[in-house]
Structures are given as C-alpha cells and as structure tokens.
Amino acid sequence: MDERRLLELIEQKKYVEIKNELSQMNEVDVAELLDPLDPHMTLLIFRMLPKDLAVEVFSYFSTDQQAGIINSITDKEVEYIMEELFFDDMIDLIEEMPANIVKKILKSAKEEERKLINQFLKYPVDSAGSIMTIEYVDLKKGMTVGEALKHIKETGLSKETIYTCYVTDKKRSLEGIISLRTLVVADEDEILEDIMERDVIKVNTHDDQESTAGLFVKYGFLALPVVDKENRLIGIITVDDIMDVIEQEATEDFQLMAAMSPSEEAYLDTDILTLAKQRLPWLLILMISATFTGRIMIKFENVLASVVILSTFIPMLMDTGGNSGNQSSTLIIRGLAVGEITTHDWLKVLWKEIRISSIVGFALSAVNFIRLILIERVELIIATTVSFTILVTVITAKMVGGTLPLLAKKLKLDPAIMAGPLITTIVDAISLLLYFFIAQKLLGI
C-alpha cells in the first residue's frame, strides 16, 4: 500500500481494508505511511491495528505523533504500550517527551520499573548504557540444551533478541554466552556449561558508544552484553541500534569537520534558528582568526606595494595550502575514528606526510612554474618565488594537517575539530608568511 491508496481508502471509509493491508506490512513502512497524516486520522487507524503491530509502529513514529497519541489514549492503553515497548525505546521516548506526557507515562509504570527508568536515564549521553535494553534471554549454566530451548520458546517473543543468550549466576554475574545457533545444532542433553563461550567480549555501562560500535564492526557481533563495575549483566546492545550509532557518529564528524556544532536532528526537520546557532560560533571564531592574515599583509605592505603582481597569487597559494592540509587531516581524522590509526603512529604519519607532500608539492610547483612562464609570461624570478612557495606551503600544510588531529586526540579533544576550516586558517597564515619571506629573499626587497 502506498500513500495514494491509503488516502483513497480513507476517503471511501474502507477501514477494514486499511487494517488488513497494513497488517501485512513491515512496521517501519506502516509508521512512515501514517506519520504524515492528520493526528486524528493517525490515532483512528493506529487503534485499529493488531495490538502487537501497533506498539511496534508506535516506536517508529515521530516525536510529535507519539506525544499526540499518548495525550489522546486512555491510561490503560498507555500501560499496554509501555509494557510491550522494548525498554530502550521507552527510555528514548521518555527522554524526548514533554513533562506532562512523561508524567502520564510514569503513572502507568510500577514502582520497580520506575526505579529502573531512573537508573537508565542517568547513563551519560553517548554511553553504552544509554543505548542498551534489558530484554535479553537469561540462562543458567546448569541447564541442558533442551531446557534452554524450552525456556526460549516460552519467553522468546518478548525479548529484543534471542540469537545470543546470556548465562549468569545467582548474583547476575555474566559467566558466558551461547548463541541460538549453537543451541539449535547441539544435542538436547548437553549442559550449557560445557558448550558456552566463556571468553566473552563485553562493554561497561559507561563506555563510549563509538568504541562500542567499533567492537561490532571488528567482530561482526549481533549483540553485545553490557555489565557494571561488578561484572553484573545490566543489559544488551543489539546490532540494529549500533547501525544508527555508526551513522550518527559519522554525521557528527562530518558536521564538526565542516565547523558546525554537531546535531542529531535531520536537516529538514530542524528550524532555521537552531541551524543558524549550530553554524555561527565557528564561523565567528574563524572570521576573527582570519584577520591575522590581514595583519600579516599589512606588515608586508611594502613588499606588496613594490611588486603589485605578488598579491594576485595570494588566493591561489592560500587555497592550495588549505586543500593540501585538508586532505591530510581528513585521512587522519577518519583513520582515528575507525581505529586504523592511533596516536602512537604520529611519527609514521609525519614521515609519510613529508614524503607524500614532497611529491605532490613538487608536481604542483612544476606545473605552476611552466604555466606562469609559458601562459602568464611573468618574470622568471616571480615564477620562481610563487612556485617555490607552493612547494614549501604544501609540505608545511600536510605536516600540520597530518599531525594536529593526532595532537587533539592526545589532548582528549575530538580530532574532527582539526579539520579543513581550522587547518585552512592556520595554513593561510603560515603560507602568507612563507610567501613574503621567500619573496623578500629572492626579490631582494
């Protein structure tokens, strides 16, 4: 069913058909279809859906629709949704809803659950704890495979995943994991203790979500257990949530690298004041920093005045320097983000960048020299000055671009701030100084 058919059926008031067709569809698609509708219509159709599907669809609605629905339904209905929602989705919901709606939600929760919600709300943003859920399959090491499968059969429907199961002791300490594949393939009589994996890779509630995502990518996990300081199993993180984290972390880096404060909201859904606020601070800082280059030019006014043509090469020199530095910093920032490069590699990086920039700088410099002599027909000494400056600028820019992200990482800053815009501003000043210095020497001003 697509949007047009849905609107047609609504107009003809064929609600039974709507219900039947929606029930066949993936919950993500149903949410996408209903979300843009008028809130009353959404609510009407939402209430007709089979209850299981309805809760799943609910978790994919936009914040506005979710708020509207909770506002309009009975306390009993709220209770049902909260019971059936996975815990991580409920936490996300509570974090995003206005206070009056949170109140309505919490009213439906039992005392014990409310305690758990409070505990989960306290995990730092972007920590493993903030993205985990509590619906995992909990097994005991004394169980046989048959018993474990029976347990999964009875409780499996309400678990976020049943494909990785967790073996814990009485104190909830994590003793091992066992995959459903192992259970299905194994003999019914085998004891979990004998076939479970003990060398479990796990994360702590306060670990960073980006490094957690790195573990998923490295090992290809479907789920990862989250433990507290006492090695008690608190929750699990599943791969579908991690894919969102990977995308979100990359988006954050893209934004930081373009000199913006990062935001999770989609561009089209963000109001212009928020977008302006996201962009203004860095532009301001960079604009003011860029006045240093103006100062340098004022200082060397005599050089510019005596050889006027020199000023016309400044934009090209600055751009080439900025672009060269930008290339290096981007590769290093990305390498750090995906874990291919660590701060220990700084000497390797520096040595690599020196060699690469010598090749690249020499090539650019040569092309420029030939162009200046043959096409622009400037004096030999001017062509030499400009070309030599290119060579030195490219080498400097790549050394700066290659090492500053590593320095940022070492100082526990986000390396992504050491990207194009900031590198450009730094390299601009350096390249101008080099230019005037070389011009003074070669031209004898």
Add this chain to the structure above:
Amino acid sequence: MDERRLLELIEQKKYVEIKNELSQMNEVDVAELLDPLDPHMTLLIFRMLPKDLAVEVFSYFSTDQQAGIINSITDKEVEYIMEELFFDDMIDLIEEMPANIVKKILKSAKEEERKLINQFLKYPVDSAGSIMTIEYVDLKKGMTVGEALKHIKETGLSKETIYTCYVTDKKRSLEGIISLRTLVVADEDEILEDIMERDVIKVNTHDDQESTAGLFVKYGFLALPVVDKENRLIGIITVDDIMDVIEQEATEDFQLMAAMSPSEEAYLDTDILTLAKQRLPWLLILMISATFTGRIMIKFENVLASVVILSTFIPMLMDTGGNSGNQSSTLIIRGLAVGEITTHDWLKVLWKEIRISSIVGFALSAVNFIRLILIERVELIIATTVSFTILVTVITAKMVGGTLPLLAKKLKLDPAIMAGPLITTIVDAISLLLYFFIAQKLLGI
C-alpha cells in the same frame, strides 16, 4: 593472550600452550595477533590451530599473509580452506590475490563451483551481488516447523546465518522468509506456508550496496535476500558485512569531500606513491581554477591600487565565504547520503539556506563592522564595504553550497564532489567579484 605473551611462548617453543590459548580466543583477535609475525612463524602456528578456527582466522588475515599461506600449503590444505570459507570471503580472496595464487585456488575448485565463482566475479563493484554469499538456509513451504528445525540442525553449522531462513519453490523463486525466532517459538506441527512472511523486502543483484545498507539501517534487518531479474534467490547479505559497507561508504565520502579519489585501503598500509596519486589530480584542478581569482584581482588592479587596505581583507572574506558554503554543502551531502534529503527538496533547501544565511550573515557582518570601527579604526566607508560584502558573500555561499550537491545528484554525479574545496574555489571567485563591485559602488572608484 597478548603479543608479548605470544612472543614469549614462541621463544620458549611452548607450542601446545600457544595452541590451547589461541583456541579459546575470538578468531578476529587470533588473526590480529598472528598477522604481524614472520610468515614462517604465522604458518607454523596457523597449521596447529583446530581446523575450523584456522579457516575463520584465515579469512581475517591481511592479503599478504593470505598469499603467503596459500603459496606454502599443500593443494589438499587449500582445498579444505576453500571448502570451509564462506563464498563471499572466497570471492574477496580471489579478487585480491595475484594470478598464480588464484590459479592454485581455482585448481582446488570443482567445475560447478568454478562456474559460480565466475558468475560472482562479474557483479559490478559496490553492487549488492558483490557482497552477498550463498550459504543460506533454504526451506520449502510445505515443511512443518519440526522438519524445518531438523533441517537447520543438520545443515546450520555451514550457513552464514540461520537466523533468517528463506522459503523457495522448485525454480528457486523466493516465496517468503521466516525467522528462526518464529520457528523456535512456533508449534512443531505448524506448516511454514501459514507462518512465513510473504511481503519480503529484497534487493536485486545489481542494486547499489549503499542503498542496500540504507535498507538495513531503516528496517534493522539481520540479513536481506538478493534475487535476480526473475526473482530467483541468488544469495543473501548479512548485517556484519553491511556494517563494513556503511563505514566504507562514509570513508569514501570523507575522501571525496576533501578532494581525494576514494580508496578502501587503510592509510598506514598504503604506499606513498598511491597516496600521492590519490591527492594530486584534484589539487591540480583546484590550483588552476584558483588562478581565476588571480585574474579577477588583476582586472580590478586599479581598485586595489587606489585603496591599498582593501587587499588585506581579502583572505578573511574568502575564508568566511568558503567556510559558510562548506557548512551548507556538508549538511546537504550527508542528508542525501543517509536518505534524509532527496533532490525533490531543492526548493525547501534553498529557502531554508536563504533564511539561515541571512541570520548568520547579518551577525558576522555586524561583529565585523564593530571590530573594524572600534579596534581596527578604519574609515566608516571601508568598514561598510567590507561588512556588506560579508553579508552578501555568506548568503551567496550558502545558496551555492546548499544547491550544488543537489544538482550533482540530479546529474547522477556523486554529490560528495560538491564539497568544501570545490565550493571554496567557486565562492572565492564570486566573493571577490562582489567585493570589488561593492567597493566600486560605495567608494566611487
């Protein structure tokens, strides 16, 4: 076991201990540990590993180690590895090995398998076909749940995943899917036909891997079926491979956006000539384009000569324009990549950017005006010229930065090329022209 302990044990020739300890570890960690060793030592330890683990470890080795191992082992051992490797890993291997080693590999393959390998090698790079594998669980709709589970128990160990199973007819047409969760929770006597999902989301062999990854992120799938034009099931793609795709596609965009030809190889593993070649072409193009800004300055030499101070603001104006455009283009490029923005939104984007840039431009312009008057103490008319140019430049830059990626997408180019460096070059020229035009008008030159 860490590197130091491994080297210690090697020195003491305690091979049994090495074998026992490695057998407890995750295959990814074993590969990471053995990969940096001397090839002879790697081979020695590799041969001691339990056969199942050995094959898994092999698939995580670097290309060099893989080549070394295949070169040194017997044909029989090659045959075993090829039989046990998942098909997608084998295809990756064949694509990366030198010709003599590919020959040795193909010698071990049966006629039928060789045909299949040839078919898979023909799928376009970055297509769904190029990342799929053939080891899926194939069920028939007439089976009972009990029969299906028995079938999975017997064949499951050699499948890439058993968590999503595929129901096909005699002609291999995909009729439905069923998750292992559904099977485990269902009654033994139920017939697959009655409980399988028929509304299957699937991709075609020639679909792009980036849009395929988008489906995984949107729906949270663990696996996705790949069909040919006749809806025959050819293979499946699993989420662990998709995580690599997501990272790789983001890395590609980072590189393109920093004016480099994209490369999949890790920075530290790439030789400097390759890295230089990756960076030089765009730097060259941008350097030559930047000479246009020089031309513009030569054309307005009289303006620069009559009011010398004007030239000192050029770097700041160009940087601010470039940074503003870069912010907008980055947001749009990323929005297009993750599917939040489509080319149909171009009018919305343009209108949004006009409003945002007016706010941002006005703020920057005001700060700059105050700074010029109070701190730099320049003439009122100069301060007005520079500040007004900032406002107009920022608005223009954001309109250009916001729309060019959409235009690229419309022209079926990669939007990521319309990023910082190219936008900067374009905006540089525009902002210089605006600057001189405004200066001429306001200063009456």
